[in-house]
Amino acid sequence: MQKMIVEGGHFLNGKVRISGAKNSAVALLPAAILADSEVTIEGLPEISDVNTLSDLLEEIGGSVSWDGQTIHIDPRNMISMPLPNGKVKKLRASYYFMGAMLGKFGKAVIGLPGGCFLGPRPIDQHIKGFEALGAEVTNEHGAIYIRAKELVGARIYLDVVSVGATINIMLAAVRAKGKTIIENAAKEPEIIDVATLLTNMGAKIKGVGTDVIRIEGVPSLHGCRHTIIPDRIEAGTYAIAAAAAGKEVIIDNVIPQHLESLLAKLREMGITVEDSDDQLYIASKPRLKSVDIKTLVYPGFPTDLQQPFTSLLTRAENTGVITDTIYSARLKHIDELRRMNAIIKVEGGSVIVSGPVKLAGSSVKASDLRAGAALVIAGLMAEGITEITGLEHIDRGYENMTEKLNNLGANVWREDMTEEEIIQFQNS
Ligand SMILES: CC(=O)N[C@H]1[C@@H](OP(=O)(O)OP(=O)(O)OC[C@H]2O[C@@H](n3ccc(=O)[nH]c3=O)[C@H](O)[C@@H]2O)O[C@H](CO)[C@@H](O)[C@@H]1O
Numbered sequence: 001m002q003k004m005i006v007e008g009g010h011f012l013n014g015k016v017r018i019s020g021a022k023n024s025a026v027a028l029l030p031a032a033i034l035a036d037s038e039v040t041i042e043g044l045p046e047i048s049d050v051n052t053l054s055d056l057l058e059e060i061g062g063s064v065s066w067d068g069q070t071i072h073i074d075p076r077n078m079i080s081m082p083l084p085n086g087k088v089k090k091l092r093a094s095y096y097f098m099g100a101m102l103g104k105f106g107k108a109v110i111g112l113p114g115g116c117f118l119g120p121r122p123i124d125q126h127i128k129g130f131e132a133l134g135a136e137v138t139n140e141h142g143a144i145y146i147r148a149k150e151l152v153g154a155r156i157y158l159d160v161v162s163v164g165a166t167i168n169i170m171l172a173a174v175r176a177k178g179k180t181i182i183e184n185a186a187k188e189p190e191i192i193d194v195a196t197l198l199t200n201m202g203a204k205i206k207g208v209g210t211d212v213i214r215i216e217g218v219p220s221l222h223g224c225r226h227t228i229i230p231d232r233i234e235a236g237t238y239a240i241a242a243a244a245a246g247k248e249v250i251i252d253n254v255i256p257q258h259l260e261s262l263l264a265k266l267r268e269m270g271i272t273v274e275d276s277d278d279q280l281y282i283a284s285k286p287r288l289k290s291v292d293i294k295t296l297v298y299p300g301f302p303t304d305l306q307q308p309f310t311s312l313l314t315r316a317e318n319t320g321v322i323t324d325t326i327y328s329a330r331l332k333h334i335d336e337l338r339r340m341n342a343i344i345k346v347e348g349g350s351v352i353v354s355g356p357v358k359l360a361g362s363s364v365k366a367s368d369l370r371a372g373a374a375l376v377i378a379g380l381m382a383e384g385i386t387e388i389t390g391l392e393h394i395d396r397g398y399e400n401m402t403e404k405l406n407n408l409g410a411n412v413w414r415e416d417m418t419e420e421e422i423i424q425f426q427n428s
């Protein structure tokens, strides 16, 4: 087990290249189950979520090979093997095996997913969608059993706008008989990426990127080649790090339109932000103005950037109020930031950050992926050394974070934890 050490006080300067999008990758890999020949996906991030899903594809009989960051998935020998336990609990997106296996085999047995603990994360809308398509769904001892004699297209209204439910229903509906309409669908760029892959596999999908998606089921889907989109959340994390601890940073391989809500907030704070086709230029200032943010579904401010943004606000003047309307309990980073001297109050559903404060290096624990990113950013700004444990969360979603930061001029490294530290970590 390792910890990350961040020596504060080094300004970030230079260029960082963004990897493929985690939240696309984790849906693109299961989508390959639906094909009847090889699917090739290029530009995947080297993160543990992708490795876990690649192992799961092999567990159900898929033949998987890697060529750098390109995966080749041959689904011809896959079977509807139950996956009630084990790796499925390591990540959230194992739930995409439900939709993909239902579409391909008409049945699936999958354990309830893991992923970041952000408060309750129900999957009732996924299940509602599968049932509307004709499946019978039961929850037996923590695993979801899904069976359908025949999948038939349906009109499905999502009661909450859900990325996972939209993609999962799409995965099953592309193979259903007739037309499916998903109303109140999510519009995140990752949904468009998955629909692009499915369309290249022969699916008939219209309206992705709007809140009504129309799918005409097809009897079979074939293999194809697909290049993943860049990770807007990783790009946003580096943009926030550049604003917090940077001079001039160029973020390369990004789609700036995917980050408009964040970029607008950075500009409001007094940071210079310029965008071109696939790059962002961020130049920070010694004095920053506080802003309020409210997380919303896309194209609103992403909940996945709320925690890193909290760290940035500690160095801005006056108070900033953060409201996470998607995951109101996504607050585990706050106690850790307080250990570093941050002045943060939680009142009702709002987080109130007062600044500017000079953070102090401390020993802190990443309890989830973006809490980890928030603590790394705090460590970059802090005086002295910050030690971060819980790196398994960071490794789920950030490729080579230490290397990327060091290339920008930070001083960050990983060390093995002592036995005593591991025991302390496990008991904390
Ligand atoms: C692997 C992946 O892509 N993860 C992302 C995905 O998670 P995930 O797909 O799990 O998140 P959803 O978009 O489904 O969740 C949005 C909201 O809807 C609620 N909900 C969701 C489904 C459901 O059946 N019932 C229900 O009530 C959730 O509790 C949450 O409050 O979108 C989240 C919101 O942008 C991001 O934080 C995650 O990074």
Ligand SMILES: C=C(OP(=O)(O)O)C(=O)O
Residues within 6 Å of the ligand: 022, 091, 092, 093, 114, 115, 116, 117, 304, 369, 370, 397
């Ligand atoms: C919450 C996240 O991931 P997951 O849904 O995979 O837990 C995230 O990427 O911030």
